Amino acid sequence: MSERVVVVGADAAGMSAASQAKRVDDSLEIVALERGTHTSYSACGIPYWVGGVVPDVDALVTRTPKQHRANGIDLRLRSEATAVDLDRREVEVRDHAGASTYRLGFDHLVLATGARPRRPDVPGVDAAGIHGVQTLDDGERLLESLERTPRRGVVVGGGYIGVEMAEAMFLRGLEVTVLTRSAEPMATLDPDMGNQVHRAMEGIGIDVRTEVRLDGFETGPDGRVTAVGTDAGTFPADLVVLGTGVAPETTLAREAGLTLGRWGGLVTDLQMRVFDTDGVWAAGDCVESIDLVSGNRVHVALGTHANKQGRVLGTNLGGGYATFPGVVGTAVSKVCELEIARTGLREADCDAVGFRWLAVTVDSTTRAGYYPDAAPITVKLVVEQRTGRLLGGQIVGREGAAKRVDILAVALWNRMTVEEIALLDLGYAPPFSPVWDPVLIAARKAADAVRTG
Amino acid sequence: MSERVVVVGADAAGMSAASQAKRVDDSLEIVALERGTHTSYSACGIPYWVGGVVPDVDALVTRTPKQHRANGIDLRLRSEATAVDLDRREVEVRDHAGASTYRLGFDHLVLATGARPRRPDVPGVDAAGIHGVQTLDDGERLLESLERTPRRGVVVGGGYIGVEMAEAMFLRGLEVTVLTRSAEPMATLDPDMGNQVHRAMEGIGIDVRTEVRLDGFETGPDGRVTAVGTDAGTFPADLVVLGTGVAPETTLAREAGLTLGRWGGLVTDLQMRVFDTDGVWAAGDCVESIDLVSGNRVHVALGTHANKQGRVLGTNLGGGYATFPGVVGTAVSKVCELEIARTGLREADCDAVGFRWLAVTVDSTTRAGYYPDAAPITVKLVVEQRTGRLLGGQIVGREGAAKRVDILAVALWNRMTVEEIALLDLGYAPPFSPVWDPVLIAARKAADAVRTG
DSSP states (O other): OOOEEEEEOOSHHHHHHHHHHHHHOTTOEEEEEOSSSOOSBOGGGHHHHHTTSSOOGGGGBSSOHHHHHHTTOEEETTEEEEEEETTTTEEEEEETTTTEEEEEEOSEEEEOOOEEEOOOOSTTTTSBTEEOOSSHHHHHHHHHHHTTOOSEEEEEOOSHHHHHHHHHHHHTTOEEEEEOSSSSSOTTSOHHHHHHHHHHHHHHTOEEEOSOOEEEEEEOTTSBEEEEEETTEEEEOSEEEEOOOEEEOOHHHHHTTOOBOTTSOBOBOTTSBBTTOSSEEEOSTTBOEEBTTTOOEEOOOOHHHHHHHHHHHHHHHTTOOOOOOOBOOOEEEEETTEEEEEEEOOHHHHHHHTOOEEEEEEEEESSOTTSTTOOEEEEEEEEETTTOBEEEEEEEESTTOGGGHHHHHHHHHTTOBHHHHTTOOOOOOTTTOOSSOHHHHHHHHHHHHHHTO | OOOEEEEEOOSHHHHHHHHHHHHHOTTOEEEEEOSSSOOSBOGGGHHHHHTTSSOOGGGGBSSOHHHHHHTTOEEETTEEEEEEETTTTEEEEEETTTTEEEEEEOSEEEEOOOEEEOOOOSTTTTSBTEEOOSSHHHHHHHHHHHHTOOSEEEEEOOSHHHHHHHHHHHHTTOEEEEEOSSSSSOTTSOHHHHHHHHHHHHHHTOEEEOSOOEEEEEEOTTSBEEEEEETTEEEEOSEEEEOOOEEEOOHHHHHTTOOBOTTSOEEBOTTSBBTTOSSEEEOSTTEEEEBTTTOOEEOOOOHHHHHHHHHHHHHHHTTOOOOOOOBOOOEEEEETTEEEEEEEOOHHHHHHHTOOEEEEEEEEESSOTTSTTOOEEEEEEEEETTTOBEEEEEEEESTTOGGGHHHHHHHHHTTOBHHHHTTOOOOOOTTTOOSSOHHHHHHHHHHHHHHTO
């Protein structure tokens, strides 16, 4: 008799796992439970859909339910796993369509429950016109709100979702205010680099307010949001987007008695098996990953990790062999013309884990200075003082800036020193880079700083 | 008494060395001999100047003679080193301005004599209207020829200079033909990737003729070139550009009795000291470098290496410590909208050095497929069969394609396997990459190929 795999959550991680497992071992019976109605979509694409850059929501869907079913996966939509009994090896399923509940046995359980938005615990947060941007349904509701032609949009939170949604609303013609409790927007960068983002956003005409505490939301007679209350005053708002971060969605796992990590995520071995369990696997935004720079577990909710982890999980589940070694913390984003990238540890992260560091920052251009459209780029490197080992890097600039972070990401992966990095054989031609790539210049400056102590 | 350093050649390598040595040890007396009249210019920028993309030649000059002199370097223009006496430690200098010859003693000699174009040994090659593109003087003469409003341009050679000069002449409105003896243009790529370049050039309207043997040049009554004769017929030409490659310019070194390497270049230790000599150094296009993939010496004439080697040389000459570990063979270029990149070994290189290899090629997009301006990109990887170690990579595509080669360059530097590469934490967001970066997809496919043998 074939083994039954129950997958909880049918987005990137869950369906990558299911598809790959089926590819490796076609005899597996795979049941995928999804409480919503969409599968395998690009949540990272939602801001561009909302902003009108990507016109069609279908474009965000990598694989439809129909396609998954054609691949032999028993996909059940509007089906929520409400409990897991690890002893009996059963999942309790709530069928929202049929309004019934049933129990489903499993040989293997794949938890791909994703992340949930952190909703601020303030009055009025559930009012109409206040939106998350986690699911395609969130996006649809946001677009409905935009049809009411709001004039003023407020984004709560200055992280990736915050700046991307600020761009989206700006493109839709709203007056946009971003409120963040941090010293600068993009707190995944050091404040000096975040300040560049701040200034660029202000230059576009986006109002950015830093070190602001959210107090609550005011609503009108129709129950819709009318203003955002803070310790820095009240901001009128016809539309509010919450970009206040996410946490691993592990309620089901916790209630089943599984041990969670420091960030509330599931903790797995290199093959994506949940530690101290038998036949339970996890991948995607609900797990913690190893940060290869510090060695610590971290929670990074990103589609690219979800896809890789799902694929590794599926390979092993199907009887193959693969490992997910960890992450280095790479992320890229943009707000209008400004490109933003980071990888590895920030200064504060180094302090937190005990690295003694130094930092250098250089300004250069994306192409040879004399070549048309040579755009400004700022590269910051954070380096271990004694050894010169690269610990992190941040890049802010215009076209052609952000993806240079990949050079640093591969360097971090290989624990390179800035002295080595400074001599890397990177692609050079005037339309693509100055003769010393900005990354090399920064590494050279950092190596000098290490040498002179 | 301070030591005297004589630098032969005042372009990228020589003047990087001179400037850095002076920076590290200001007491050094540095005499730099340059047979031309320009210093520290970007030869790589010449095609863009000729094409009118970069309007002003001054932009290509990083540091003028005046600036070097202000830094305390005794720079002598139109001064050619005609002989080196290693026993007496003297250089013979021909002063073309004063039409005199003198001898100059040295404690340290820096050979930065660059490369010389390989001129085809055929009748008529010295005719007016036939141009190299090695020096700023070459560029000036080419621009003079362009002022005669030539209609038909022929480029002999299909390498970097060939395709870049084809673009330049195309931008100047000429009908352009490229003649190459290789199976495809861009023979630094495997032929299957070179074929993509071929088709793109034809698509633009550039006539590319492959496997053509050059027989000679025909000239008119005024002595100017009128046609290019080949075994595939005669091609009318008002202007000809020679892009037939370069060789290390080491005549001076050879006549001085220095041992040259397999490619005719000088061979140095990691600090850029010429082996088996005392106080003789070399850097730039006249040296052979270690190829870190195969371990062999190679000759790669590129400004980026010249700058790095010069700086390493100068650091050591000044009493500091630095090494130049080698190259991995990275190069990027473009012809109009088509971006071209390569690093590491081609299939034929693997055969030549004894690697047993396999190759995979994938087509993807530079951004998420649904994001506007997602452009096509083709990534080819060459991998050691048994180990899965990356040996080389080639990329052809549109905007955003070429600099992805840096990921592969850093991976080669660190001897990564494709299985590791497939899991790298690269920057992902829809405007910058599909959720699996094209490089990761290629690595994944290669890892599968290694596994299945």
